[in-house]
Amino acid sequence: MNDKRPIRAKSGTNLGGASAHNRRIMIDALRVNGALSRADLARATGLTPQTVSNIIEELASDGLVRSQATVRRGRGQPATPYQLVPEGAFAIGLQIDRHVTRTVIVNLVGEVLVKFEAKLPPGGPAEGVLVILDLVRRARAQLAARTSDADKRLVGLGVAMPGPFGINTLYDDPWMMTAWQNFPLIDRIAEGTGLEVALQNDAAAAATAERLLGAAHGLDHAICIYFGYGLGAGLILNGELYGGAHANAGEIGMILALIPGDGADVEPLEHYASMASLCKLLSIDPSEPQLFEMVSDALQKGSPQIEAWIADVAQRLRRAIQALESIFDPQTIILCGGAPRRLIDRLVKEIGPLLPSIADRASRFPEARLQAGLADPWSVALGAAAEPIARTFDPRFSAILKSN
Amino acid sequence: MNDKRPIRAKSGTNLGGASAHNRRIMIDALRVNGALSRADLARATGLTPQTVSNIIEELASDGLVRSQATVRRGRGQPATPYQLVPEGAFAIGLQIDRHVTRTVIVNLVGEVLVKFEAKLPPGGPAEGVLVILDLVRRARAQLAARTSDADKRLVGLGVAMPGPFGINTLYDDPWMMTAWQNFPLIDRIAEGTGLEVALQNDAAAAATAERLLGAAHGLDHAICIYFGYGLGAGLILNGELYGGAHANAGEIGMILALIPGDGADVEPLEHYASMASLCKLLSIDPSEPQLFEMVSDALQKGSPQIEAWIADVAQRLRRAIQALESIFDPQTIILCGGAPRRLIDRLVKEIGPLLPSIADRASRFPEARLQAGLADPWSVALGAAAEPIARTFDPRFSAILKSN
DNA sequence: TTTATTAAATCAATTGTCTTGACTTATTAG
């Protein structure tokens, strides 16, 4: 028998786990469908009306849902719809990028209440973390000024930064943030804020945002391509963000040369398809505060150089999308980014028509094969903030199981 | 409120769901670790010893587990290990390929008890389904002859055939099995056998086999590349097979041209990397009964043609593997197939050394980045049979939720 | 040899959550 080897097993569950799951699906149902009555919830979840009643009662007394005015729907007693209380919970999101850090605070329904931004000092993470903690402190102060008991309703802090994590540096170049990745960032922030802290890469954060309130809202199978300083993808599979074995899933920017025609092409995809590449082409410093405006202007003006770049990137992404469709069979693919709206929209337009793939089905969902998602310098920070909300309130397998 | 639109919500759960999950994790733990005592199970699952005792009692009286001789492990009362009873459950697997159909019956631990094979008549599915039903009938008769009450313990029938399913035919060519895919196969087989029937593509079936008793045993994140008549991948994510939105996930054979150097290359990958391609090269009829032996012989002899083919396929797969690693961040990638052992091993050897990727980490798992898996003409049928076993006994999110 | 310690497994009582079935309330259709 196993005297030495650790026994590998999945975790069991109990009444508490079931109950926690049922609370989560109520919140999820209200998020996806808007206000619903107790009877609606009972039908949709398969639980009995009595059970739903008890749970709604509890959620209401926790300040997470509240009733609206009754509505008459034909015969029978009028229904009392319940909705999420936006100020029922808050979360902090933190984006750490190469040159800048941003923090936002969102509420339960994903509205951004507070935004702060700061340049990261060149001294590296040891200095940078002080800037970050100060930013978070100021954001919390502003939240507290607006709503006095909000700080108590903070459910966590999400950090997003460029991946991959825990890897032997593949290409020792400025594309990677090696120093930051080797720094005990999570522990320092947790200690400095007293909050639960989780880390994800920027593409995953963007996908989380997209699912909370973007084009992936309510979808269970979606791939969000994140076109920012680098290139990545957030994978929404079975309604949850998939992280892989080491939280590095979705690093499509690291894929080598998806394009035919250049035999010696061993550079990763993100060296072509990224804001970094465009900045290089336009000789713009990526740490430039007016970056988005400058790029957007350059696009509007246009130039043979830019047109060629767009055609090249579109071709590469067209291939990547065909591959992702073949691999994942998703409901939709969303191109979003830490990039100007104009660029994202232009790329989506330029990428079409898409290559033939298994996604090219007669009876397609309402969703298009490819659509534009959020495009905002703040979308990663927003996604980072959405993570603690999702972790706390979204239905997921691991939430049912016994802790440890 | 939603008077018209259907309300979308996830399903709730209750005591029964929790209990069912706990039964499943016991079986899973015994499958992964071998025999375990009740105390071991309690520690591994986080449940109390009393709960484990009750569940084991129940599983034993259902004939799914049985005790072994007690073992002394130092101080304290000796432990009574429990193991899975191989003849506790059976399942039928059915492979439908272009030219042939195979059926196997496996027991709870994945041992193959019965094997039958038949050529498919050229008349298409209407005729073919009769051959198939006859094959299944004969297999069941043979099982019943061996173990009298085994037929009652059949938990289902899994069907595997080449995908993709429900697609506008992309390339109307002999690579696809259009007629079969438009035929109400599942209903006819369910009706003809009285069993629960499920359908998956051949790559998914191969991955299921690999997880039940191959290189992916006990792994929660693995990609199984299936190199058979076509090319596909089975995705094991979070310990479950991932099917995508329409059960077509993993169709990597449909990816267009991952290789540089040939600009006009718009053919799908499986036109290069597949047994079909090799058969064409060697002018072997793929429906040839001695196919494996012939290919294996040809490989052993060798020829400049074959060497060039292997180099080309290895190059393409090397790229595909680097892409899959970047996308999924798996624990390992397994190359398996409906192809001769010698070919799979040769390809694995030829593919190395792998390209740099995020899987190239210092502290790698015991698992290699790439390993050879099952290579057997029967492995797809075996995987098809493993599906009902997995569906019935493996822990999974959907099993906790209320039915409908 | 005796006693203490450790570990496996069980017994009996308790807890917490969902379910069941009867009931109340409020509205519309006829």
Place this chain on the structure above:
DNA sequence: CTAATAAGTCAAGACAATTGATTTAATAAA
């Protein structure tokens, strides 16, 4: 005005996991 329909509640019951005490069986230490 009455019947039908639907939302929602009440109170009792069912079920599976938990708790804490107890039994059994081995080794280690005195």
